[in-house]
Amino acid sequence: MLIAPSILSADFGYLADEVKAICDSGCDLVHVDVMDGHFVPNLTIGPVVVSAVAKVATKPLDIHLMVENNSFFVDLFAPMKPEYISFHIEEEKHPHRLIQKIRSLGIKPAIVLNPHTSPESIEFLLEDLDMVLLMSVNPGFGGQKFIPSVVEKAKRLKSLIEKRNPNCLIEVDGGVNSDNVSLLKEVGVDIVVAGSFVFGHADGYSKAIASLK
Ligand code: DX5
Ligand code: ZN
Secondary structure, eight states: OEEEEBGGGSOGGGHHHHHHHHHTTTOSOEEEEEEBSSSSSOBOOOHHHHHHHHHHOSSOEEEEEEOSSHHHHHHHHGGGOOSEEEEEGGGOSOHHHHHHHHHHTTOEEEEEEOTTOOGGGGGGGGGGOSEEEEESSOTTOSSOOOOTTHHHHHHHHHHHHHHHOTTOEEEEESSOOTTTHHHHHHTTOOEEEESHHHHTOTTOHHHHHHHHO
16 A cells, blocks of 8 residues: 555644655555645645745645646646646536646646545546546545445446556545554555545654554
């Protein structure tokens, strides 16, 4: 299982140190939650802060857009050369076009599904995607409770992926901890995002990441 700690739960007063610490603690990606106060009822960070994160991160960035006007935000974050940019299907009228744009910028495109969105809705986009991110909470905040129906959804998505594009990865985001991670592994999830579990772990970041793995 690959682990992508969400820096949303980091101490922003010491953000550079926090990013260095998770990169030195065995994580695989650094998950960056970008919220615009419109698509979700929260506001986080923009390109000024994310470029500072990119400078100190020794692991690739995984940028999760929770915004209106995705294409504008793709242009803002492309210069930071993230590994992935993921955007919500619920907020995009032309997902196929945006996928091609992200790929043309040398970034792996990914689509995010909210808890109510079915995997069949993106079946005919799978061959163009590197990853699908399934939300296991309502987007907007760290520290929420895991919604268990994501397990069945991941299973259904996995069978669509096997048919359409076996190289496409599945990532799950929200409320992931050492109790539910094995359920996700069993149904074929490749990457988990974990915010409060990693940053709030009493025994430190390395132990938290190791326990998820
Ligand atoms: C929620 C974000 C998540 C969140 C995860 O909108 O997309 O990445 O920070 O935090 P936890 O692991 O605490 O649910
Ligand atoms: Zn996220």
